[in-house]
Amino acid sequence: MAVEVRVPTLGESIVEATVGKWLKRVGDAVAAGETLVDLETDKVSVEVTAGKAGVLEQIIKGEGERGRRRVIGTLGAGAARQNGVSAPAAAACRSANACRAAADERDARATPVARRILAEEALICGRSPAAGRSGRVTKEDIATQQAQRPPRLLQPQPSRAATRTASGRTGAPAPAADSRGEERVRLTRRRQTIAQPPGRAQHNAAMLTTFNEIDMTAVMELRKRRKDTFKERHGIGLGFMSFFTRAVVGALKAFPMLNAELQGSEIVLKRYYDIGIAVGVEEGLVVPVLRDADRKSFAQIEREIADLAGRARDGKLTLAELQGGTFTITNGGVFGSLMSTPILNAPQVGILGMHKIEERPIALNGQVVIRPMMYVALSYDHRLIDGSTSVRFLVRVKELVEDPEALLLEG
The missing domain is CATH 2.40.50.100 (RNA polymerase II/Efflux pump adaptor protein, barrel-sandwich hybrid domain)
Known part of the structure; x- marks a missing residue:
């Protein structure tokens, strides 16, 4: 059977x-x-x-x-x-x-x-x-x-590459490329989703973005002082993601609506903090979820993010590890992005975009000084989040990252 x-x-x-x-x-x-x-x-x-x-x-x-x-x-x-x-x-x-x-x-x-x-x-x-x-x-x-007799019912099977059409279905061999050379490659399902303009989240949500900038001096000095002992003790490097994850958790506690979800005529407020971490892979982005981020130490956050990112690039993530996030962080700075507008990871109502750290002159206490600065962006669903809430949320993230002591106490 x-x-x-x-x-x-x-x-x-x-x-x-x-x-x-x-x-x-x-x-x-x-x-x-x-x-x-x-x-x-x-x-x-x-x-x-x-x-x-x-x-x-x-x-x-x-x-x-x-x-x-x-x-x-x-x-x-x-x-x-x-x-x-x-x-x-x-x-x-x-x-x-x-x-x-x-x-x-x-x-x-x-x-x-x-x-x-x-x-x-x-x-x-x-x-x-x-x-x-x-x-x-x-x-x-x-x-x-x-x-x-007429030709056999069973015919030799052409190669998969030769029978691949633009739609991705197997069928008649594609016409030969001209002398300049062309190749047709079927879009993967993930890339088809990314390519849908203007994106499902933008289509279904009233997405807006607010921007701010963060002085990274305190975090960079702390990392410089502690990176060797941190790695010796925990076996993992001290990166920026743990600081921003803790800062996001602190800001979500202060503004819980950013950790909510809109379901029909109801708002689902979530009392747990499962933070999605966007990871760049060959075909775009995947967003594995760091569960209960509020209960994890810096070392645990860094270790789990490294593990999730590695398995994402190897295609070894499970479906469960990609589901149920409450808020997302994406870091375009690793690719050199200075500023961008991140797209919401539906059904979430907020996503924080990190960017490249660049030394810039700023006015501080009446003087012009050079500081390592990062632009940050918060995209949010305006159906649920007011502009003032989004601005204050991003300011809170800025305050916590610029003051690591407050981050340790409140994050």
């Missing part, structure tokens, strides 16, 4: 997946727990494994096709080859409902050599060759029918 290969439950904010790549072909033997296919979602890649050993009998959803908790393939029982008939040929016969004369013990008219040719050449799909004078099907009889 065939076993269905289904798109798994993907989580509360992920509604469907796109078939990325089948790692097995029809007819391949599959071990229990072995990965069959990679699925792409808006947020993460998902591996679908075989629930039991068998043979990949049918691929229902090809690469680039979408599915939502649907059957995308089937597994059959048994070994990759049964009764001398290759599994691909048998699967094709079943799907075409045209298998009348399988080359096995049921067709006693075929000689052993003829059975092998019938199986390997997939002639079991269609009419069995007529028997010769001896009353048995021989290889000569097969050759005679091959010369007379």
Whole structure:
């Protein structure tokens, strides 16, 4: 009995997946727990494994096709080859409902050599060759029918690269590129989501952004004094993300509406602080979630962020690690961005954007001094957050980062 290969439950904010790549072909033997296919979602890649050993009998959803908790393939029982008939040929016969004369013990008219040719050449799909004078099907009889019959039902499969179309579906080979050279590459599901203008969050929310700047002198001096002993004691470097994470938590406690969610006509106020940390990967950004950030030390924050970022770049994050964040921090400064407008990570109502630290002249106590300054941006959903609340929230983040002692006490 065939076993269905289904798109798994993907989580509360992920509604469907796109078939990325089948790692097995029809007819391949599959071990229990072995990965069959990679699925792409808006947020993460998902591996679908075989629930039991068998043979990949049918691929229902090809690469680039979408599915939502649907059957995308089937597994059959048994070994990759049964009764001398290759599994691909048998699967094709079943799907075409045209298998009348399988080359096995049921067709006693075929000689052993003829059975092998019938199986390997997939002639079991269609009419069995007529028997010769001896009353048995021989290889000569097969050759005679091959010369007379129309093209076989089973045709050699072109390479996946050759059959990839602009839409991502398998079909006729794409036209050859001109002499200057072109290449068509299917957008991944994550990149399709990023490319949707002006973005789902911007479409559904009334998104506005407010800006401020932070003097990073105190944090940089503290890191300089403590970085060696911190790393020796905790085995991890002391970065900027732990300071900003603690500052965000402190500001969220002061302005809890930024840690809320709008659901229909209700506001869901959250008393926990799960901070999403945007991580740049090859195909864009993913946002793993740092759980209970208010209960973690600087070392714990740095260690967990490093772990999440590393596994994000290796594609090893789980769906659970990408769900349920209450607020997000993104750092465009690592790429050299001086100022930008971060996009909300729906259904959250606030996101903090960090940027490049750059020495600039500022007026301080009546004098012009050079200080390491960072522009910060807060994008927020104006349906829930007033302008004054957003400004005061960002000022609170600024105050806490510029005064690490207050950060330790209140963050």
